[in-house]
Amino acid sequence: MGRVDDRRRDGAAKERYRIIGTLGTGGMAVVLDALDLVGARRVALKFARTPDAGAFARARLEYEAEAMRRAADRRICVAYGVETCEGWPCLVMERLIGRTLQAKLDAHPLDPREVADVAIEIAGALAAVHRVGLVHHDVKPANVFVTATGRIKLLDFGLATRRGAFPMQSGSGRRTGRPSVLGTTNYIAPERILRQPADPRSDLFSLGAVIYEMAAGRPPFAGASTAEAIMNVLEKDPPPIDCLQSPAGRALDRVIRKLLAKDPDRRYQTAGELTKALRQVPQDRARAATHTTVRRSLQMRGVRHESVHTSCHVH
Numbered sequence: 001m002g003r004v005d006d007r008r009r010d011g012a013a014k015e016r017y018r019i020i021g022t023l024g025t026g027g028m029a030v031v032l033d034a035l036d037l038v039g040a041r042r043v044a045l046k047f048a049r050t051p052d053a054g055a056f057a058r059a060r061l062e063y064e065a066e067a068m069r070r071a072a073d074r075r076i077c078v079a080y081g082v083e084t085c086e087g088w089p090c091l092v093m094e095r096l097i098g099r100t101l102q103a104k105l106d107a108h109p110l111d112p113r114e115v116a117d118v119a120i121e122i123a124g125a126l127a128a129v130h131r132v133g134l135v136h137h138d139v140k141p142a143n144v145f146v147t148a149t150g151r152i153k154l155l156d157f158g159l160a161t162r163r164g165a166f167p168m169q170s171g172s173g174r175r176t177g178r179p180s181v182l183g184t185t186n187y188i189a190p191e192r193i194l195r196q197p198a199d200p201r202s203d204l205f206s207l208g209a210v211i212y213e214m215a216a217g218r219p220p221f222a223g224a225s226t227a228e229a230i231m232n233v234l235e236k237d238p239p240p241i242d243c244l245q246s247p248a249g250r251a252l253d254r255v256i257r258k259l260l261a262k263d264p265d266r267r268y269q270t271a272g273e274l275t276k277a278l279r280q281v282p283q284d285r286a287r288a289a290t291h292t293t294v295r296r297s298l299q300m301r302g303v304r305h306e307s308v309h310t311s312c313h314v315h
């Protein structure tokens with residue numbers, strides 16, 4: 001009876017989604033581009049990359065879908081639910097068009113006001129996550145999507161936990177088997193390396209690392225090895241960012257430094273508090289004007305904006 005039902009469900013799922021291609025591959029999952037023939041819409045299907053297609057993989061994806069549904073916000077990717085596709089459990093999501101913030105940063109650095117605007121959107125998404133008592137735990141450029149219309153969407157709730165939980169300790173139920181802290185060393189807060197209970201302020205530290213990277217073109221605590229990066233997170237101040245010399249740049253630099261404080265009590269305490277500070281980052285008129293002029297003149301000559309690089313170095 002159970003088996004017949006399963007087969008019927010799989011059969012229906014096979015008919016329901018037509019795989020079109022691959023959207024991305026992360027440490028834990030592969031995300032495919034698909035057509036939902038029943039809903040008549042494009043969807044993104046996230047499959048666990050572990051060989052386990054059974055109850056454990058499904059439970060993890062269901063946890064992820066539930067976290068996304070609870071935090072629901074215009075700046076968070078929409079989860080439709082967990083289904084079975086060709087016998088494998090998968091998380092069905094809205095299919096976003098655009099590219100990750102990682103890909104955008106690889107193409108060109110952003111000016112300080114643009115950095116602040118993107119950061120405000122991510123902070124808004126985090127406010128929604130924290131409001132429902134969750135901590136995202138994996139804020140990094142590859143988990144932030146910039147849509148073709150310029151909207152920001154937070155992705156990947158695979159590591160999200162309840163506030164106060166112990167996310168990285170083995171034996172903690174469905175979190176067991178998730179990647180170790182090493183997977184996201186460049187953005188992880190010191191208290192997470194020290195395995196403190198989940199705290200929304202850790203997400204703010206990670207966002208600080210993302211903002212630093214948006215401004216500097218490299219993450220703040222990168223090291224030659226994972227061990228060195230971990231030591232940098234725990235003990236070092238990030239290198240100064242050369243290009244933040246303008247009034248907007250200096251204002252942004254102060255926000256970044258506060259977010260990257262080792263002690264969570266010295267950071268902004270909430271995403272809302274951070275948003276307020278980011279709104280006060282002024283527009284650099286001269287720089288913005290130069291950007292626009294350069295951009296326009298290159299566009300007139302048929303050069304794509306993405307190919308314009310501004311130089312910014314860290315010491």
Ligand SMILES: Nc1ncnc2c1ncn2[C@@H]1O[C@H](COP(=O)(O)OP(=O)(O)OP(=O)(O)O)[C@@H](O)[C@H]1O
Nearest residue numbers: 023024026027028029031044093094095096142156
């Ligand atoms: N809804 C979506 N629409 C379009 N592309 C998506 C969508 N969701 C994810 N992607 C792409 O797939 C990639 C991997 O997705 P995701 O971050 O959820 O997987 P992951 O394996 O959990 O990642 P990680 O490496 O952080 O563990 C993203 O970086 C993005 O490029």
Ligand SMILES: [Mg+2]
Nearest residue numbers: 026142143156
């Ligand atoms: Mg990811």
